[in-house]
Amino acid sequence: MTSVDAEQAVTESTAVPLLEAMELTRHFRVGRGFSRQLLHAVDDVNFTIGRQEIVALAGESGSGKSTIARLLAGVYRPTSGEIRYQGRAMSTYRSRKDQLSYRADVPMVFQDPFSSLNPAFRVSHGVLRSLKLHRPELGRQQRFAEAERVIEAVGLSPAGDIMHRYPYELSGGQRQRIGFAQALAHKPKLILADEPVSMLDVSIRIGLLNLMAELRRSEGVSFLYITHDIASARYVADRLMIMYAGHVVETGPTESVLQNPKHPYTDLLLGAVPDPRAPLTTGIEGDTGEPPKVINPTPGCRFRGRCPLAVDRCHQETPVLRTLGTNHQAACHVAEPDPG
Structure with missing residues (x-):
């Protein structure tokens, strides 16, 4: 390969998104017999995550955020649509070797730091087990050295002392840092962080958010940060996706979406949780309807029952994401684009 070919290959590899979701859909069957219905947890979702990028996925409970995380982690299979990782379709990962390789690259950090660690084992157990499973080339001494490195990388020291503790001897914040250490042991490219700070005291949340930013800088890892907290998304994320009733309804650079x-x-989310750093004015005064029905939904905007701006078209046609500003998209029939 010539130097020109090598340079072109590097350019192409960096141009391909780290992960891409295309028309991603997941439905669940609920009920039995004649009452069986279809719950639309995620419908026709499209997004990308770039290298060394932090993308926040925000929305209220039941919007489909955690379902997307489990689809990306391989816990659920899509009903339809495709996930591409580094240009390769996830549906082609058939062998155990391929699946282990993907799960090493895309681990998940769970919401509950109190149940995600096995109380019967020392802290070192989960980290060493991850290293043995996903990095078999390491010898026993190398695994211990790497375990100490990743534990120190998440801000816990002395690592040797922490490794010999049991989970009950750690605080909630320390346990969540161990969750990040277990993910980091894989040498990941993308960490799926499913509301990792929601069960922690407000006083220690900022430390975990700073940890994500530091791991992006020092380890080169990307994050999909799932949250219902707009303020924390603003603090840490490069891009923000807003999800409602299984649809991504708005996406763009974080400051562009929030400002x-x-x-x-x-608009309603911002009115409910104002940001004290900058006065954000909204044009909508309150919520006028019921939560959406995602079991056998009918065509139309799923927010129409709560939206005071809804028009007839909103009841008949499901809106799709359209560009309304620089890298800023929204799925709304009445939204106006930025002036020219």
Whole structure:
């Protein structure tokens, strides 16, 4: 390969998103017999995550955020649509070797730091087990050295002392840091962080958010940060996706979405949780309807029952994401694009 070919290959590899979801859909069957129905947890979702990028996925409970995380982690299979990792379709990962390789590259950090660690084993057990499973080339001494490195990388020291403790001897914040250490042991490229700070005291949440930013810088890892907290998303994320009733309704650079929201649901979220750093004004005064029905939903905007700006078209046609600003998209029939 010539130097020109090598340079072209590097350019192409960096141009391909780290992960891409295309028309990603997941439905669940609920009920039995004649009452069996279809719950639309995720419908036709499209997004990308770049290298060394932190993308926040925000929305209220039941919007489908955690379902997306489990689809990306391989816990659920898509009903339809495709996930591409580094340009390769996830559906082609058939062998155990391929699946282990993907799960090493894309681990998950769970919401509950109190149940995600086995109380019967020392802290070192989960980290060493991850190293043995996903990095078999390491010898026993190398695994211990790497375990100490990743534990120190997440801000816990002395690592040797921490490794010999049991989970009950650690605080909630320390346990969650061990969760990040277990993920980091894989040498991941993308960490799926499913509301990792929601069960922690407010006083220690900022430390975990800073940890994510530091791991992005020092380890070169990307994050999908799932949250219902707009303020924390603003603090740590490069891009923000707003999800409602299985649909991504708005996406764009974090500051663009929060300073100039295009979708009425984003407007309501900002009105409910104001950011003290900057006065954000909303044009909608309150919530006017019931939560959405995602079991056998009918066509139309799923937010229409709660939206005071809804028009007839909203009841008949499901809106799709359209560009309304620089890298800023929203799925809304009445949203206006930025002036020319």
